[in-house]
Amino acid sequence: MTAPRLEVDLEKIEHNAHALVVKLARRGISVTAVTKATLGAPEIVEALCRAGVTAFADSRIENIETLREAGTSTTMTLLRTPMLSQVQRVVKSADVSCNTEIDVIRELSLESGRTGRTHGIILMVELGDLREGIMPGDLKRIARDTLKLPNLVLAGIGANLACCSGIVPDDRNMSELSILADSIDDTFGGTLDIVTGGNSANLQWALDSPDTGRINDLRLGESILLGREPLHRQPIDGLHTDAITLVAEVIESKMKPSLPWGEVAQAAFGEPTPQTDRGEVARTIFAVGRQDIDPLGLVPPDGIDLLGASSDHLITNSGSKRLAIGTERTFQVNYSALVRAMTSPFVSKAFIAADYKKPAPSIPGQ
Numbered sequence: 001m002t003a004p005r006l007e008v009d010l011e012k013i014e015h016n017a018h019a020l021v022v023k024l025a026r027r028g029i030s031v032t033a034v035t036k037a038t039l040g041a042p043e044i045v046e047a048l049c050r051a052g053v054t055a056f057a058d059s060r061i062e063n064i065e066t067l068r069e070a071g072t073s074t075t076m077t078l079l080r081t082p083m084l085s086q087v088q089r090v091v092k093s094a095d096v097s098c099n100t101e102i103d104v105i106r107e108l109s110l111e112s113g114r115t116g117r118t119h120g121i122i123l124m125v126e127l128g129d130l131r132e133g134i135m136p137g138d139l140k141r142i143a144r145d146t147l148k149l150p151n152l153v154l155a156g157i158g159a160n161l162a163c164c165s166g167i168v169p170d171d172r173n174m175s176e177l178s179i180l181a182d183s184i185d186d187t188f189g190g191t192l193d194i195v196t197g198g199n200s201a202n203l204q205w206a207l208d209s210p211d212t213g214r215i216n217d218l219r220l221g222e223s224i225l226l227g228r229e230p231l232h233r234q235p236i237d238g239l240h241t242d243a244i245t246l247v248a249e250v251i252e253s254k255m256k257p258s259l260p261w262g263e264v265a266q267a268a269f270g271e272p273t274p275q276t277d278r279g280e281v282a283r284t285i286f287a288v289g290r291q292d293i294d295p296l297g298l299v300p301p302d303g304i305d306l307l308g309a310s311s312d313h314l315i316t317n318s319g320s321k322r323l324a325i326g327t328e329r330t331f332q333v334n335y336s337a338l339v340r341a342m343t344s345p346f347v348s349k350a351f352i353a354a355d356y357k358k359p360a361p362s363i364p365g366q
């Protein structure tokens with residue numbers, strides 16, 4: 001097998017997704033699985049379907065198109081508000097899109113009419129994180145304008161927190177979303193299908209809150225793929241945190257002084273990281289770099305410390321012993337390293353298929 005590569009354990013991903021689907025179902029909340037960190041890998045979508053996920057979302061139309069070409073026929077939502085320049089592609093491949101701008105919604109309506117389709121609209125509301133969203137006071141007006149447009153369905157409303165400003169989903173902002181849903185229903189009649197509360201950062205609130213109100217959907221990516229909640233990056237009980245790992249190959253390993261010598265200026269990526277004098281150490285280089293991963297997002301295996309990274313080299317201290325050239329080591333990845341590795345053409349993806357003769361994994365806490 002070639003290196004560097006991401007090893008994706010499909011059974012662990014299935015387990016994580018199934019555990020979250022079951023826990024949230026008890027609270028009346030369904031899971032929309034977010035595939036944006038997987039570059040539209042159909043293998044992962046299949047594993048998620050086996051776990052009981054029935055709706056998918058991605059922030060890039062390209063990934064949704066890849067999944068459609070691979071034969072995925074489940075509901076697909078585009079998370080990022082569509083670019084006007086991509087409206088045709090959005091209507092063709094996504095069933096639903098999240099929106100904040102009436103100019104875009106109008107074009108989605110026109111394109112749906114032209115192609116004989118019906119497109120679902122989720123209006124995203126700003127609840128304080130200051131990334132995407134309609135200010136709450138403007139929601140009714142934009143909902144009214146949307147409802148007047150042909151070939152669209154107002155499928156729901158939603159919010160996204162903890163992405164730009166780290167604002168925590170809580171009873172206050174989530175009940176604001178519920179109240180907005182009620183007021184849209186009261187004003188226009190009918191019932192909004194989807195009230196999507198947020199991403200993996202909403203999990204703790206969703207599982208612990210005494211009242212989840214109208215929230216009936218969460219859009220989960222990181223928690224399924226990496227088994228962690230994004231607010232404090234703590235492992236989620238009963239979930240695998242190593243479903244996806246990065247394997248890299250040793251290309252140099254030599255005993256060298258731990259301090260550089262010569263006059264110091266900038267390094268390839270700005271100021272050099274200050275080093276401490278540990279005497280002579282085994283400096284081991286892995287053939288993977290900033291083009292492939294976020295070096296700050298890697299956790300090395302025991303006995304190896306990260307020292308720095310340039311475009312193509314990951315420089316480590318492997319202690320008092322050299323590592324054999326050509327051997328491989330496995331690193332844990334965080335979300336940032338995962339996204340970079342998935343989208344790097346230099347990193348191959350190895351899917352470890354599940355063994356379906358085994359009984360389904362039991363869910364912790366059941």
Ligand SMILES: *Cc1c(COP(=O)(O)O)cnc(C)c1O
Nearest residue numbers: 034079160199200219220221222
């Ligand atoms: C990325 C994204 C998600 C998923 O976030 P995770 O933290 O990976 O669960 C959900 N909603 C929107 C709008 C997103 O952009």
